[in-house]
Amino acid sequence: MTNGYLTLTEAAQELGVHYMTAYRYVRTGRLPARQVGGEWQIEPADLARFREQAPGPFRGAPVLGAPVLGAPVRPGLKARRGQLEARLVAGDEPGSWALIEAVLATGTKPDESLLELVAPAMRSIGAHWQRGELSIADEHRASAVSARLIARLGSRFGRRGVKRGTVVLAAPAGELHGLPVSIGANLLRWRGFNVVELGADTPPEALVEAVANEAGSDGGPLAVGIVSTLTGQQPSVESSVSEVHRAHPGVPVLLGGAAVVDASQARRLGADVYTGKRGDVLVDTLEAITERRH
């Protein structure tokens, strides 16, 4: 006990559950807690109330009720991030989707929902995993739900009509982080681009082949977009970029993502354009390329 508050370990002991289970109760908002200097603190009265309300033994199953949202009031997106993160960690796809729908209903744009909600929630989950507060299973489950949210959003806001040109998107060989590719693909499709989405772990020769397949389309592909998330993958990134340049010298290669620190590193890796760490820069860059072409 510190200053009359229980630590998370003590609360877990009181409830007779694993630390991670107690942590999940907190993250899903079921057990009220406050964070002080990186430590969770729980009021004994809140723990007692939790005990009374919880039915039967504490099994550790994620407990997420019906969506808490619904009022058509544009909320602070930051507050929603925490709620989405809790649902992702709980593997709660219906709850996550309900939250996204409620946020969209308040006027948030689909691209904002990806850039300001889903992506930051996943980054935060990564930080918790790195600190040992979430397990690999938690992280995988959250990724799977995110992938489904991104797909659902993609089909819900799909744009028909004449395309503005084709872009080939991939993460390089050895890079298993595929969500940034799917997010980038949605953002571009919503702006009318045709996207060839190759996903994670794409070998350079497959990238080259995909670009060749598009050579017959109106003027050929506008660009290749490569996203690198894991640090230390520079040789793989470099070989993807150089193989595309060698086989298709006229096609610009855009490079971005969390593992590319700045424009000069992107240039050293052979890229023509650095798209930074946010997907909207990717979209702006493609729009500029289209305008130049026309």
Ligand code: B12
């Ligand atoms: C989910 C996840 C995984 C999943 C991936 C599942 C999937 N289907 O994608 C799995 C479990 C496979 C995984 C594995 C690993 N992971 Co991981 N993972 C994550 C996590 C939690 C989320 C990644 C994510 O989707 N983020 C959300 C995306 C959408 O946000 P974003 O990266 O900002 O994306 C934007 C930009 O990329 C931008 N963008 C900019 N330019 C461009 C250009 C183009 C063309 C495109 C398309 C987009 C784009 O668009 C996006 C949207 O804005 C991150 C945490 C984090 N900080 O991201 C760790 C994280 C990336 N992983 C990490 C690590 C260490 C690993 C492992 C090494 C763990 C291990 N020991 O096995 C392996 C490596 C696997 C590999 N070889 O790639 C570290 C990386 C640290 C580092 N600096 O390199 C992180 C940061 C976690 C951490 N805090 O330590 N991981």
